[in-house]
Amino acid sequence: MIKIAPSILSADFSRLGEHIKELEAYGADMIHIDVMDGMFVPNISFGIPVIKSIRKLTKLPFDVHLMIEEPSRYIEDFVKAGADIITVHYETDRHIDRTINYIKSFGVKAAVALNPATPVALIKHLISNLDMVLIMTVNPGFGGQKYIEYCLDKVKEVRTLSDKYNKKLLIQVDGGIDEVNIREVVSGGANVIVAGSAVFKNGEIEKNMKALRAAI
Ligand code: DX5
Ligand code: ZN
DSSP: OOEEEEBGGGSOGGGHHHHHHHHHHTTOSSEEEEEEBSSSSSOBOOOHHHHHHHHTTOOSOEEEEEESSSGGGGHHHHHHHTOSEEEEEGGGOTTHHHHHHHHHHTTSEEEEEEOTTSOGGGGGGGGGGOSEEEEESSOTTOSSOOOOTTHHHHHHHHHHHHHHHOTTOEEEEESSOOTTTHHHHHHHTOOEEEESHHHHGGGOHHHHHHHHHHHO
């Protein structure tokens, strides 16, 4: 079963609560929440208070994608705010193994994200201890960017490692995914699809969710 994780970065924040309800009604499997610090990525999004306030609106899992430097400083706060999955970038943490175990110690799922140019081989030894790997298919920082083709090879590499070391691993892709390329990332082995602009375009969440499902 392929999961769809709409990214609320593309939502109209003046109507965030309504959007969350719509996403739930139209079959989202989890809510993808992009936290940006203006240091690791050249953009600032939103943080802990926003997550706390939308937590009461839905029971859907909160998939929190941390694009922040030294994420271990804030893990406990994101757990308390209601995160179910916490993703940290390999590039932001010098002690990624420790951070993964730290995340898991709170009873939430742990994931590592890789920027497009970061090789999969760097996380080979972590795979058996991870709940999810996030292969970025754009350079992180903004919604609405173009999908980077070569990242598909990395999805396939993660799939091979997962078959060998961790069959339950979730393999997530994030960035520029739409009805045109969703099929190829799923064929490559991805089983959790993040989509921001493809879900929110023209404000037609129901229609867009259906089109994405149909394209898988
Ligand atoms: C980019 C974020 C993505 C982004 C995806 O840094 O991690 O989750 O919101 O948006 P689209 O689907 O528009 O590329
Ligand atoms: Zn993201």
